[in-house]
Amino acid sequence: MKLGNFVAGRWQEGNGQGRALRSAVDGQPVATIDSSGVDFAEVIAHARSVGGPNLSRLTFHERGDRLKALAQFLLQHKKEFYELSTRTGATRADSWIDIDGGISTLFVFSSKGRREMPNDVVYLDGPPEALSKNGSFVGQHVYTSRPGAAIHINAFNFPCWGMLEKLAPTLLAGVPAIVKPASSTAYLTELMVRRIIESGILPPGALQLICGGVGDLFEHLTCQDSIAFTGSKTTAEMLQAHPRVVSESVPFTAETDSLNASILGPDAVPGTPEFDLFVKEVTREMTSKAGQKCTAIRRIIAPSSVSADLVRALSDALGNIRIGDPASKDVDMGPLASHEQQREVRARVAELAQEAEIVYGGLDDFDLLDADPKLGSFFMPTLLHCEKPLRESAVHSTEAFGPVSTILTYDTLDEAVELARLGEGSLAGSIITNDDTVARELVLGTAAYHGRMLILNRHCAAESTGHGSPLPHLVHGGPGRAGGGEEMGGVRGVLHYMQRTALQGTPETLTNIGHRWIRGSEQKDPGVHPFRKTFEQLELGDTFVSESRTVTLDDIEHFANFTGDHFYAHMVEEDARRNPFFEGRVAHGYLIVSFAAGLFVDPDFGPVLANYGVDDLRFLQPLNAGDSLTVRLACKQKTLRGDTGYGEVRWDAEVTNQDDEIVAQYDVLTMVATNEHWNSVRNETT
C-alpha cells in the first residue's frame, strides 16, 4: 500500500519509491510513504484560497456542528481504525486512548464551540473598555480568524488523537489545516483522513494531508499561518529557527520532551490508599502505550523513608504486566513503535544507569506472549532508583521514551519542589496526597513549571482520568523543555489560531462589528414592544423605556413580609444608617429587579418564551422610600440555537432613579421563538 497525500482537493501518490513502514509487532511492511512531487506552494495556496474562505464564513456554531457530525461519522468507522492500530504496537486500551480519545476531543470542542462561543464569526474577548469620559470612545478586544493555514506536525505515538486534538480547535477557529503525521504510524492517520474526506462533512480545502517530507512548505509561510509541532525538542528548535518562521514571526507552538514528575506526599505511607494509588498510577503510566507518551511519569519523586517499599511494590506490579502481541486479549503492553525506538530507549536507559541503579527490568531477554522478540520491537519495563537525585543531571534531562521511570528520593517538601523543578518544564505533573496543605505547597512551588497538574487522593481516584491523559477541556503543553507551547483547553486552544485585536471607536461602530450592543450605542425604537418581536425580527439596540414607579415604604415592608427578607438595612432605620453604604432604610435589591420586570415585561402571549437567567447584576445606588425607578431594556446579543426553534436574546437592563442616577445594571437572558416556531405555535390556537 502506498500512502496518499491529500492535496488541493485530490489524492496524490508520491513520485518516488517511498520508504517502507513496518509493523511494530512483526516487522512486516504495512505501507510505503512518499510525498515527492507534491507542490507545496499549491498546498498552501489551496488552504488560503479555498479552505480558509469556506471555513471562515461559517459561524463558530456551524463549525461546531461539523465537528460533531464528524465525530459521529468516525465512531461508525472505528472498527477498521482499531484493526489497523495494532500494527503500531497499540493494545486495545492504547487504541482506545488514540481513537476514542481523539473522537471525544471532537465532541468536546463541538460542545464548547456551541456553548461558549457566539453564533458568529467574531469572538469578543472581555467586556468593552471605557476609554473616555463621555463614553463616545470605547475599546473592545476581538479575535478574528487568521487568513492562513495551520501546519500540524504530529508525533508517531498517537496517529489519530494527535491529529484530532489539533484539528478540532483549528477548524473551530475557522482555519484550514495541513496535517503531517510522523512517518512510522502515518498509515493509520492516512486511513482516518480518507474516511474524513469521504464523509464530505468538512468543506473543501479545510484539511490536507502530507505523508512524508514537507519539502519547501515552510518557504511559503507568512504571519497568518501557524505551526503546531509535537515531537522532539531538537526538531522543534530546528523548525522554530527556520529563517522564514523567524522573519515572518510565524506563530509556533511545540509540545516536546518532558521529564514529567509524580510526587508521593509524605502522608502517603504504605498502608494508605494513596500509596496504593501511586503504585497503580506509576505502573499504568510506565506501561500504557509502552511508555511512549509525552505525558508519562519519568520521575517518581518519593520520600526516602518509603523508597524500599516503593521499589518492592512497583517491581511486583510491573512483574504482572504481560508483554506481547497487542492484538492478544491477554496482553497488557505491546512493543515500541519501531526497532529504531527500541535502540533509542536502550541507549537512554544506559545513560540513566550512570546515575541510577536499575532495580527492575533492564533485560534484553524476557517473556513474550504470542510474539517473536526478534521481529517486534519489545522492551521490558525498567525501573531505576537514584538516591542522591539533587546532585544528578541525566535523571532530570534524559527522556527514555518507553516503559522507563526513575525513583528520586526526597527528605523535605522543599527538596521535592526542587526535584520537580529540575525537570526544567514539563507537560504534566502529579501529586499524590490526602493532605491539602501539602498539595497547596507543592502546587504553588511547582505549577509554573507545568502545563497541567493532577492532585490525586482517595476521594477522586475512582473518577480521576489519570496523570497522563490530556483532556480537551484543559490546556496541554508546558514551559521549557516541554516546548513552551499550549494547545486545547477548550476555547483557549481555539484562540491560539486566531488574532487578538483591540478595537477602538464609538459604541455604535463596535456594536456593528462585534454584534454585541454596547452602552452608548443607538437605542432604536422598535415600533412595538420588543417582546412582540420574534428572534429574527429583533435588532440589536431595539429599546424599551418603561414608565416610572415610585417605591414607597409600604412597598419595602410589604416585600419584606411577603418574601421573609427582613434584613435590617431594609427594616430598621437606625441600623441602616450605621451601615457605611446607606443613609437610611433602602429597598431590597430583589425588589428593584422585581419591580423593574413588572415595568418592562409585556405580559401577553408572544415570542418571548422564558427568562432563563441574569448576568452581572450590580446595585450601584441605594434606592430609598420615595425614590422612583425607570428601566431601560435594550436588545444586546442574539444567539440562535441551531434548529431548536428559538434563540437566546440577551437584554441590557438599566434601572435609573428620578435623578437619572443608575440604580442597577444587569443583563436579562431570555429565550425567544423564531419566526417559524412562533408562527406554528400561534396557528395552533387560531
Next chain:
Amino acid sequence: MKLGNFVAGRWQEGNGQGRALRSAVDGQPVATIDSSGVDFAEVIAHARSVGGPNLSRLTFHERGDRLKALAQFLLQHKKEFYELSTRTGATRADSWIDIDGGISTLFVFSSKGRREMPNDVVYLDGPPEALSKNGSFVGQHVYTSRPGAAIHINAFNFPCWGMLEKLAPTLLAGVPAIVKPASSTAYLTELMVRRIIESGILPPGALQLICGGVGDLFEHLTCQDSIAFTGSKTTAEMLQAHPRVVSESVPFTAETDSLNASILGPDAVPGTPEFDLFVKEVTREMTSKAGQKCTAIRRIIAPSSVSADLVRALSDALGNIRIGDPASKDVDMGPLASHEQQREVRARVAELAQEAEIVYGGLDDFDLLDADPKLGSFFMPTLLHCEKPLRESAVHSTEAFGPVSTILTYDTLDEAVELARLGEGSLAGSIITNDDTVARELVLGTAAYHGRMLILNRHCAAESTGHGSPLPHLVHGGPGRAGGGEEMGGVRGVLHYMQRTALQGTPETLTNIGHRWIRGSEQKDPGVHPFRKTFEQLELGDTFVSESRTVTLDDIEHFANFTGDHFYAHMVEEDARRNPFFEGRVAHGYLIVSFAAGLFVDPDFGPVLANYGVDDLRFLQPLNAGDSLTVRLACKQKTLRGDTGYGEVRWDAEVTNQDDEIVAQYDVLTMVATNEHWNSVRNETT
C-alpha cells in the same frame, strides 16, 4: 555624568570609559554609558532570590497598591524628568506622552489589579471544568508567578513610558524586572530609576537597571525568565535565536517594525468632517515625537479620487509645523534622536523614493526655530505619493523611523484591504469613515494583521486618543513584521509574565489551592448563621441551609400583582403550556430569588453590610405552584478591600425543589465588615 547601573541592590558604575551620549538638539554630551564590570550572574540571581520572593508574597492588590504609590511619587518629581527630556529631542507634548503617559500606565494597572484580580497570589482562569459524572474530579486553570526574572529591552523613543508600560504588568505579576534602556536616551530612564529606588516603594530586588550592554546575561536564562523586547525586527530575530533562548524555550515577546496604515473610507470625501480628521490625524502621527513612534502612520491608504486633494491638504498642514528646539514653546516638532537616526531616515526615504514621488519635504535645508541644523539632528516632514502601490514592495516594507509617510491609493475596498495586508503585520491600524458597513468590512478584512485598530469618525473624534497611542487597557503589539508579540491590555499583559496551569483534583483540594469554593467541596457548619460572622471570621465553605417554603398559586398571583409582572407564563395556564419550556404556569424567576433571600437572610444588624449584586444566575428547572424551595448558601470567595473596613464576600447560592432538583444557581455578592469595623460600629450603639 556617568550613568549608573542598579544591580543587586547597589548603584554601580561601569569599569570602562563608556560611550558618550549626546543631546539630540545641540550635540552636546549629556552622559556616558557603560555596563562593563557588571556581574550578570549576580543580577539574575538577585532577581530570583531577592526580588521574586519579595514580590510574589504580596497579593495582586498589594502589588497594585505599590504601583499606585509609585505613580503618585513620580508625579511629584515630573518637573526634572520634563527638563531632561528635552535633550532627547522631545517637545513638551512629546514628553507628556512619555512621562505622564508612562505614569498613567502605572495608575491603570494598579486599578486593574485591584478591581479585576483577586486579593491573593493565584489568579483563577475561568470557571471550574466538570470532568466527572459524580463531581469528585474537577479542573481549574490557574496562573502563578514565574519564579524568574523579566528582561526588558527598551527602545530609545520613549525612555520613561517604554520602561513603565513593561514594568507595571511585570510587577503586578509578582515578577522582578531587569531593565535595559536603549543607550541614546538612557540618561532619562536612569534618572527615573534613581527616583524609583529612592522612593523605597518597590521591595528590594524588584527592579534592576543595566545601562549599556547586557554581557552574558542571556547565558543565565531559564524557562522561568522572560524577555520583552522593543526595537528593530533584526535585533529581535537575533535575540530570539540566541541558543539559550531557544534551548530553554524562554518566553520572548517583541514589538518591532511596523508599516502602520491608516485607511480613509470612500465616504470621507473632502468637505466631510472625516476628511479633515484624517488630515489632522496623519499630520499629528507624522510629526509627534518627530515620527519616531512604532505606531506612527507610515502608509496613508486613500481613494485615488481624493489623492490630489489629500496631497494638498497634508502639504498645507505639514507646512504649518514649526521645527526647532523642543524646549521652545513655539516649536511643534523637535529633532530626531541622533545624527545616526538622521542618516538612517534619509537612507530609507531614498529607498521609498524609488517607488513613490516626494510630494512634500525631503529637503536638507529648511527653517528651524532656535536651533542649529549642523548640531541638532533635525529632519523635514516628508510626504510621498505612490500611484500603483499594489505593484510595489518598499512602500510596504521600508520603515523610515521619522516624520515620513507615503500615500497609497486604492479604487475598491478590496484593494484597500489588500494594501493594508501588504504591511505583513502591524502594531496599529486606523480607519476613518462614518459608514459602519465600510468599517466592518475593513476591520474583518484586516484585523488579523493588527494588534490594535482605531475606527475614527465625527462622533468619537473629540474623545479619541488617536491612531498612535497605545493604551494600558488595550493590547499593544502585532503579528508578523510587528514582532508577533503582545503587551499590556490590562490583566492580559499581567498574565504574559505568569504560567497557566490546568489543575485537576477534588473540588476540596482545588478550593484550598485557588481560594474560591467549588461546588462539591465541604460545606462547613459555621456554628452560627454565617451572616453573624465578620469578614475575617468567615471561612470558605461556611454554609447555611434554609428551611423550605412551598410556593402557592396565590404567591405567584400576589407577586404578579405586587410587581406588575403579569407575563403569560406565570398567569395563563393555557399559554404557559404552549411554551416549549413549561408544562403549565410557573413562578417568576425573580420570585424564586426573592423568596430564597427571605429564606437565607439573617435579619438582625450584623457584619453583613449590603448585597451589591448577583452573578451568573441561571434558572435550571421551572417551579410550579405547589413546589417547594430550599436554598443552600456557601461562602465562596473573600476579597478584602484594602483598609476600607470591609471586604467582598461572594456566596454560592443553590435553590432546590422538593425533589432535590436544582431550580436556580447563582452567586450573591455582599459587603462584609472586618473585625475592626464591626467592633467599632457595634460599640457605637452599646
